[in-house]
Every structure is written in C-alpha cells, then in structure tokens.
Amino acid sequence: MTMDITFNIGGAAGQGIDTIGDLLTQVFVQAGFYTFTTKDFESRIRGGYNFTQIRVSDIPIYASVDQIDVIIALSVDAVVGQRDNLSEGGVIIFDESIEFEDLEACHFSAPLEKIAREVGGNVKMMNAAALGAVIAVINFPFELVRQVLTDIFGRKGEKIVAGNVDVAKALYDLTKSNFTGTCKYNLETLEKGSCTDKLILTGNKALALGAIAANVKWISSYPMSPSTSVFQDIVGYSQQLKIGSIQTEDEIASLAMAIGASFAGARSMVTTSGGGFALMVEALGFAAMIETPVVIYNAQRPGPSTGLPTRTEQADLLFMAFSSQGEFPRIILAPKDPVEAFNVATRAFNLADKFQIPVMILGDQYFADSVMNIPRIDVSGVKRDKGKLARSRADPDYKRYLLTEDGISPRAFPGDKGKTIVSAGNVHREDGHITEDAEMRKLMVQKFMNKIPAIMTELNPPQIYGTAQADTTLLTWGSTWGAAYEAVKSLAAKGESINQLHFCDVFPLRTAKLREVFAQSKQVIAVEQNITSQFASLVRMHTGLAVKQHINKYDGRPMTPGWIISELEEGGIV
Amino acid sequence: MITPEMLEEPQKVTWCTGCGNFGILAALKKAVIELGKPIHEIVLASGIGCSSKIPHYIGGVNSIHTLHGRPIPIATGIHLANTNLDVIVHTGDGDCLAEGLGHFVHAARRNVDIAVFIHNNGVNGLTKGQYSPAAPRGYVSNTSPPPPGAPMDPVNPMAQAITAGATFVARGFSGDQKGLVNLMLEAIRHKGFAVIDILQPCVTWNRQLTWKYYNEHTYALEETGHDVTNKFKALEKAMENGDRYPVGVFYKVESPDLASGIALPEKGTLKDHTTDLKDVQKIIDDLLL
Numbered sequence: 001m002t003m004d005i006t007f008n009i010g011g012a013a014g015q016g017i018d019t020i021g022d023l024l025t026q027v028f029v030q031a032g033f034y035t036f037t038t039k040d041f042e043s044r045i046r047g048g049y050n051f052t053q054i055r056v057s058d059i060p061i062y063a064s065v066d067q068i069d070v071i072i073a074l075s076v077d078a079v080v081g082q083r084d085n086l087s088e089g090g091v092i093i094f095d096e097s098i099e100f101e102d103l104e105a106c107h108f109s110a111p112l113e114k115i116a117r118e119v120g121g122n123v124k125m126m127n128a129a130a131l132g133a134v135i136a137v138i139n140f141p142f143e144l145v146r147q148v149l150t151d152i153f154g155r156k157g158e159k160i161v162a163g164n165v166d167v168a169k170a171l172y173d174l175t176k177s178n179f180t181g182t183c184k185y186n187l188e189t190l191e192k193g194s195c196t197d198k199l200i201l202t203g204n205k206a207l208a209l210g211a212i213a214a215n216v217k218w219i220s221s222y223p224m225s226p227s228t229s230v231f232q233d234i235v236g237y238s239q240q241l242k243i244g245s246i247q248t249e250d251e252i253a254s255l256a257m258a259i260g261a262s263f264a265g266a267r268s269m270v271t272t273s274g275g276g277f278a279l280m281v282e283a284l285g286f287a288a289m290i291e292t293p294v295v296i297y298n299a300q301r302p303g304p305s306t307g308l309p310t311r312t313e314q315a316d317l318l319f320m321a322f323s324s325q326g327e328f329p330r331i332i333l334a335p336k337d338p339v340e341a342f343n344v345a346t347r348a349f350n351l352a353d354k355f356q357i358p359v360m361i362l363g364d365q366y367f368a369d370s371v372m373n374i375p376r377i378d379v380s381g382v383k384r385d386k387g388k389l390a391r392s393r394a395d396p397d398y399k400r401y402l403l404t405e406d407g408i409s410p411r412a413f414p415g416d417k418g419k420t421i422v423s424a425g426n427v428h429r430e431d432g433h434i435t436e437d438a439e440m441r442k443l444m445v446q447k448f449m450n451k452i453p454a455i456m457t458e459l460n461p462p463q464i465y466g467t468a469q470a471d472t473t474l475l476t477w478g479s480t481w482g483a484a485y486e487a488v489k490s491l492a493a494k495g496e497s498i499n500q501l502h503f504c505d506v507f508p509l510r511t512a513k514l515r516e517v518f519a520q521s522k523q524v525i526a527v528e529q530n531i532t533s534q535f536a537s538l539v540r541m542h543t544g545l546a547v548k549q550h551i552n553k554y555d556g557r558p559m560t561p562g563w564i565i566s567e568l569e570e571g572g573i574v
Numbered sequence: 575m576i577t578p579e580m581l582e583e584p585q586k587v588t589w590c591t592g593c594g595n596f597g598i599l600a601a602l603k604k605a606v607i608e609l610g611k612p613i614h615e616i617v618l619a620s621g622i623g624c625s626s627k628i629p630h631y632i633g634g635v636n637s638i639h640t641l642h643g644r645p646i647p648i649a650t651g652i653h654l655a656n657t658n659l660d661v662i663v664h665t666g667d668g669d670c671l672a673e674g675l676g677h678f679v680h681a682a683r684r685n686v687d688i689a690v691f692i693h694n695n696g697v698n699g700l701t702k703g704q705y706s707p708a709a710p711r712g713y714v715s716n717t718s719p720p721p722p723g724a725p726m727d728p729v730n731p732m733a734q735a736i737t738a739g740a741t742f743v744a745r746g747f748s749g750d751q752k753g754l755v756n757l758m759l760e761a762i763r764h765k766g767f768a769v770i771d772i773l774q775p776c777v778t779w780n781r782q783l784t785w786k787y788y789n790e791h792t793y794a795l796e797e798t799g800h801d802v803t804n805k806f807k808a809l810e811k812a813m814e815n816g817d818r819y820p821v822g823v824f825y826k827v828e829s830p831d832l833a834s835g836i837a838l839p840e841k842g843t844l845k846d847h848t849t850d851l852k853d854v855q856k857i858i859d860d861l862l863l
C-alpha cells in the first residue's frame with residue numbers, strides 16, 4: 001500500500017503552527033518520506049485563522065490535496081474550518097482548552113498547553129507537545145521525534161532540547177494510553193521510507209540559493225509579500241558572500257539602483273510582487289533601452305491593487321510580457337517548483353548577461369511558500385556566463401552600442417581604462433550619445449529584435465508529461481504544474497487518454513511543440529490560476545491556435561489534483 | 575592628465591544661446607581637469623531635461639543619461655558596485671525636486687558618496703517652461719493656475735538636504751565660474767552626499783530669475799564668517815528668504831557614508847568580486863537535514 005497522509009495544523013497567527021509544521025515535516029523527511037507543505041495565512045500578524053498543510057507520501061508528490069487525515073487544532077476555527085475536509089478515518093487533535101460539544105471517537109482533546117507548561121515550563125513547547133500527540137496517533141516511533149527535536153533545538157542548548165523532548169514524550173505516552181479512536185494509518189510497521197531527498201526548500205528559498213550561486217552581487221528591494229523572503233535570505237548571506245543590498249524607498253528606486261549596479265558591472269536583481277512591479281515599469285524600459293541586464297522576480301498574488309497579499313494567482317503574465325512603452329526583447333521564466341527554481345535563477349542571470357536584456361522570474365505565492373524536500377543541489381554544474389565582453393585593452397573608439405549581426409554589442413564598464421562608456425535612455429548612436437536620426441532609430445530597434453532568434457534557441461522547449469500523445473492535453477505553466485501533473489497521472493491510471501504540456505520558459509513563446517500538440521490532441525485545455533487564461537491568450541496571439549476549454553481558479557487558493565479532476569468531469573471533458 | 579581637448583563635446587550643444595547650462599558645463603570641464611582623477615574613473619549620471627543632456631556635451635567621460643527623476647538611485651547603484659568611481663549627478667530642479675524628491679531625501683539620509691548638481695532654473699525647461707517645484711510662489715507659467723500663478727511655496731533643496739542628512743550642502747551660480755568650479759571640486763571630493771544647488775538662468779522661459787536678477791541678488795556666504803559645521807546656522811542660511819541669495823558652502827561635516835555600512839568586499843569592488851561556489855555549496859549542505 002502506498003502511504004499518502006495529510007496533516008493540517010491550524011490556529012491563529014502567532015500560535016506557532018508554522019513551527020509544528022516544520023517539526024512534522026522534518027520528522028517525515030528524516031524518516032525517508034516525500035513531503036509537500038502549503039501555507040495558508042491571512043495578511044495579519046496576530047489572530048485570525050491560518051493553517052499549514054503537510055502531505056506525506058512514500059512516492060513523490062507535487063501538490064497539496066483536499067482530503068485531510070489528521071487535523072491539529074490550536075483554535076476552534078481550526079476545527080470548524082477543516083472538519084468537512086476530514087477523510088474517513090481521520091482524526092482531530094485539539095488542545096483541551098478548546099470547548100467542543102459533540103465529541104466523537106475520532107476527536108482527541110489533548111492537554112498540549114498544560115503539559116508544555118508543567119513538564120517543559122514553557123508554553124512555547126506546545127509545539128513539541130502537538131508533535132508528540134500526532135506521532136502517537138499514527139503509531140510512529142518516538143525515536144525520530146527525539147532526533148529531530150535534538151537537531152532543531154540543539155543550538156539553543158541542552159536544557160531546551162531536553163524540555164522539548166520531555167514534553168513531546170509526555171504527550172506521546174499520554175496519547176498512546178488515552179486516545180481511543182484509530183487512525184486509518186498505522187505506521188508502526190512502516191518505519192522508514194526510501195526517499196533520500198533531504199533538502200527542505202520553498203520556491204523562494206531555491207531562488208535565493210540560485211541567485212547566490214549565479215554570483216548575484218546586488219539586490220535592492222522593497223518588502224512585498226509573497227516575494228520578501230528571497231530578499232531577506234539574500235541579505236542574510238550578504239555579509240558572508242559580499243553582496244550589496246539596500247531596502248529602498250520604493251520599487252522605482254529598487255530597479256533604478258539595480259540597473260545602476262549592473263551598468264557598473266555587478267550582477268543585479270530585484271524582488272517584488274505585482275504592485276511593486278507596477279512601479280518598476282518605467283525603469284524596465286530603461287534597462288531595455290540601455291541594454292543593461294537585470295533580473296526581476298515577481299511573486300504574484302491576486303490583484304488588482306492590494307488584492308490578497310498572502311494568497312496565490314497567475315494573473316500578471318500579460319502585464320509582465322507587455323509592460324512598458326516601446327518594443328524590446330525580454331524573457332519570462334516561470335519555475336514550477338524549488339528544483340526548477342534553482343536552475344531558473346542561475347539561467348536568468350546568464351540569459352540577462354548574454355542578451356543584455358531584462359529577465360523576469362514569475363512565481364506566485366503557492367510556488368513561493370510551498371515547501372518540498374528535494375535532492376541535494378550540487379552547485380558544481382552551475383555555469384556563469386557573463387556574455388559578450390569587450391577586450392580589456394584600451395580602445396578610444398569603443399562603442400557601447402556597436403551594431404553587430406546578432407544585435408549584441410560587447411560590454412565594457414565605467415572604470416575600464418581607455419574606454420568611454422556612454423548610455424542613454426534616449427535613442428542613441430553606436431557610441432551611446434543621443435540622436436534623432438531616423439535611420440539610426442530604425443537600426444537600433446532592429447538591433448533589439450536581432451537578438452530574438454538566438455534567445456529562442458537558448459530557451460528551453462515545453463515539456464510533455466504523460467504519454468507523448470493523448471486525446472486530451474492539459475496546457476499549464478508555472479506552479480500549476482504539480483496539481484495538473486497528479487490529476488493527469490490519476491486519470492491516465494483510470495484509462496483516460498490524457499497528458500500535459502507544460503511551459504517554464506513562457507516568453508518569448510516557443511511555438512513548435514504547441515503546433516504539434518494542437519494537431520495531435522482532440523482537445524487542449526488551459527489550466528490556469530487566473531480568470532482569463534492569460535497563457536492561452538499568448539498562445540493564440542503567437543500561433544493563432546485557440547484553446548477552447550478552460551479551467552480557471554481565481555479565489556486565491558491553490559489548485560489541487562482533485563479540484564482539477566472534478567472540473568474536468570463537470571465540464572464533460574473526462 | 576586630462577586635457578580640454580579630451581573633453582571636447584561629442585555632439586553639437588542644443589541649449590539656447592545664453593542658457594545658464596553653458597556656465598555649468600564649462601565649470602564641470604574645469605573641475606574634471608583639476609580633479610586629478612583618471613578620466614575612466616569618473617561617471618556622470620543625469621536625469622531628463624535640458625540640464626540632463628550635459629553628458630553629451632563633454633567627451634571622454636563615462637555617462638548614463640537616465641530617466642526623469644531617477645538619476646540619484648541609479649548613481650547609488652553605480653557607486654556601490656564600484657566605489658573607485660567618482661559619480662556625479664546632473665539633474666534639473668524638475669527632475670530632482672518633483673519626480674526625484676523622494677530619492678533625493680533618502681540619498682541624503684543614507685549619506686551616499688555621490689555629488690549631486692542641481693541645475694536650478696525654476697522651470698521645466700525642456701517641456702517648455704512650466705513652473706517647477708523650485709518656482710517661487712506666484713510664478714506665472716503655462717500650467718500654473720490662473721493668475722497670480724503658482725499657489726504654493728517652492729521646495730527648498732538646501733533645507734531639504736540639510737535636514738535629511740546630506741553632509742555637504744552648497745549653492746553655486748552659473749555666472750560665478752571660479753566659485754562654481756571650486757564648489758564642484760569640493761563636492762566631488764567630499765566623502766558623503768554632496769549637493770550643489772546651482773542657480774541657472776533659463777533665458778527662454780524664466781523672466782523672473784534672470785542673469786541680471788541673480789547678479790544683483792547673490793552674495794558670497796564665505797565673506798560673512800559663516801560656520802559650515804553648524805547645522806542650525808546652515809539651515810538658517812538655507813531658509814534665508816529675503817531679497818538676496820547666499821552662495822557658497824552652507825554645510826560641511828563628516829559622517830559615515832552608506833558604503834561603509836554595506837557588505838562590500840574588503841578589497842576590490844563589488845563588480846569584480848565573485849562568490850565562491852564552495853561557499854554556496856556549504857550554505858546548501860548546511861540546510862540538509
């Protein structure tokens with residue numbers, strides 16, 4: 001039997017549900033399982049109702065699911081909010097302080113806070129208490145809990161470790177003797193899984209790691225959910241690795257500074273969400289005009305305006321693709337998960353340098369905050385390609401915007417001896433000085449466009465998942481990959497002829513595979529986390545091929561495989 | 575050694591005859607020559623406006639002609655990526671005090687080691703003479719509300735700079751070459767955020783702040799025994815709202831600059847620094863469970 005169990009830890013902001021989630025994830029990762037964790041939280045610091053949902057399996061998993069097997073509730077809302085999603089044979093563990101009327105056998109009222117106080121002498125140890133209770137309910141060996149608590153709290157000293165272990169053990173023993181229900185999962189026999197992936201990462205963290213591996217030397221940003229952790233992480237590494245960073249006065253300054261740093265020769269990036277990107281748009285065009293590479297990360301959230309600050313959507317694609325006056329090349333990459341995110345980050349810097357253009361990484365809250373355990377990232381394969389550079393010898397005739405066949409002029413930087421670097425946001429001559437000359441204007445626009453063929457060959461083609469051909473193809477991009485992938489897998493297992501065509505490199509659009517798939521499949525269904533199927537619009541714009549059926553989610557909550565399947569069924573598609 | 579020939583304008587100057595920008599350009603060239611810095615280590619960053627075209631009229635010097643209001647953050651990025659460079663911002667009063675005022679105040683507060691030269695003509699010259707944030711109350715232009723004109727007081731760049739935390743604040747006059755060259759040299763050499771508000775007649779649009787007016791209404795601050803280290807006295811001078819404008823250094827103090835608080839390499843520049851992949855691998859491996 002495969003194991004596929006989902007835990008939902010709910011409570012108010014500030015109650016430490018994240019910590020319980022982290023602990024639980026680590027226990028299972030340590031024990032050799034695949035985990036996928038999503039965070040659902042409100043835009044507030046205290047109170048409200050938040051949850052962390054952890055799915056654990058002994059086979060690879062790529063999305064969260066709707067059915068919950070164990071609920072750990074630190075507030076009434078956490079019970080009420082998820083009760084309907086409890087699977088048959090599921091269990092609800094809640095703190096005894098929560099008054100609850102119709103108790104059923106599957107409900108377990110546990111003295112989490114009391115034991116934390118009495119045994120550990122610290123309410124904060126409620127996290128360890130909850131962990132002990134959960135592990136007992138599923139009959140998992142306590143030893144692993146001891147290990148994980150020791151690892152995590154080791155830095156805080158022996159006393160803290162011992163306190164946490166004691167609290168967890170007390171709850172573990174108490175639950176073993178007092179819990180009368182049975183959980184559908186009895187993991188007593190299933191001790192160790194075979195998964196050896198021990199790197200627990202969010203999409204954002206993987207991007208930050210990719211950026212430092214790519215030799216990012218400058219980051220200027222203004223905090224905005226759900227992008228902020230990338231900025232925080234890179235600033236966290238800045239002292240050790242020597243990375244310049246500033247929290248700017250606004251996003252206009254963020255991108256302006258990054259462009260300045262890049263103009264002077266440092267690999268630069270900014271991080272933001274849609275609203276902040278809106279402020280960056282003028283500078284985006286400036287970067288394009290002066291052909292200065294820069295990497296822009298937009299972690300999307302539902303808009304317009306402030307929208308839902310801590311939730312997810314994929315509705316900035318067309319905005320990213322077409323923002324700014326004028327016409328110029330840009331690249332948009334939309335990583336599906338942390339594994340891909342690391343590579344996307346390193347590629348983004350190389351592509352930006354190689355083509356001397358802005359490169360955008362388009363994530364979303366689901367991608368940004370979801371946690372997976374992935375294989376160790378080996379950085380020895382990371383390549384840093386600074387693109388075409390001018391030779392270092394003095395050259396009084398150096399022209400920053402020299403017209404070349406591929407549109408790319410060798411770069412030099414202020415400070416290079418014997419060269420003058422002149423750049424302008426106005427239309428300029430090859431030497432960078434401004435001009436109104438009609439012919440030069442045309443040549444410079446063509447220079448931009450001459451880069452596109454090489455960009456196209458450099459970008460990765462989309463991937464087919466499932467059978468090479470099928471009657472039905474789900475068309476996806478970015479973070480919706482996982483839910484669609486699992487939906488396709490389970491439908492195919494039931495005999496449906498269905499596969500998935502997925503894009504990471506979304507812009508400029510590579511069309512060959514699309515044409516093939518549209519010719520082969522009977523129906524192509526756009527599955528997007530927005531209301532207008534923006535990617536499908538892009539496909540139609542670039543190929544004339546029209547997607548006729550759409551599955552759209554725009555409530556700010558991520559898709560699940562089950563949701564996609566029910567939408568497909570409701571639409572009579574499967 | 576930098577010679578005047580090296581700085582010859584790469585293209586024909588498009589300013590109106592008699593424009594105050596000529597005096598600033600001439601002073602800049604002299605300052606660049608006298609500075610004694612290798613020419614490749616100088617960078618000009620300008621915004622958008624008549625004034626911001628200056629990089630195209632001085633040859634052999636690195637430059638970046640940026641966006642309206644944004645030369646200061648762009649210059650900040652250049653400076654921190656390569657602190658060997660002397661970064662000089664040329665900006666108009668519209669550029670710096672309208673779109674760019676937020677950046678100006680924050681750059682002053684950060685004491686970022688760049689020099690900012692405001693070509694202050696009281697108008698948006700390039701867009702044909704609308705009142706700028708530096709135009710006096712009552713200034714009549716094609717976009718000011720019905721007479722008696724601009725219904726608001728001007729931005730006071732000197733006072734803004736001093737209160738925000740700039741460590742070198744001066745006023746210059748395009749008509750006073752010698753004084754302006756010296757101020758420019760001092761500003762460029764100053765370690766920290768250095769501002770010169772340069773009175774620059776716009777002969778085409780501004781009929782109020784003319785050559786004649788400034789010649790008659792300026793006086794040398796130096797001759798009054800002003801103490802440049804006294805912030806409140808400096809502010810008092812900056813707020814002097816009488817009939818005459820003091821010209822010279824208002825305020826000059828030492829204070830840690832922005833670069834000293836950023837994680838720059840101990841040796842060499844950020845631009846030339848490379849992260850060792852071994853360190854990155856270590857960071858990743860430390861995350862492994």
Ligand SMILES: Cc1ncc(C[n+]2csc(CCOP(=O)(O)OP(=O)(O)O)c2C)c(N)n1
Nearest residue numbers: 623624625642666667668669697698699700
């Ligand atoms: C974002 C943006 N808004 C408006 C303009 C139009 N514009 C060009 S120059 C200018 C004003 C220039 O005034 P100032 O900075 O004082 O320079 P001056 O021409 O007086 O030297 C304006 C509004 C622009 N280029 N960009």
Ligand code: SF4
Nearest residue numbers: 590593624699776777
């Ligand atoms: S419009 Fe005014 S500021 Fe512009 S060039 Fe003419 S005189 Fe100089």
Ligand SMILES: [Mg+2]
Nearest residue numbers: 666667668697
């Ligand atoms: Mg002006």
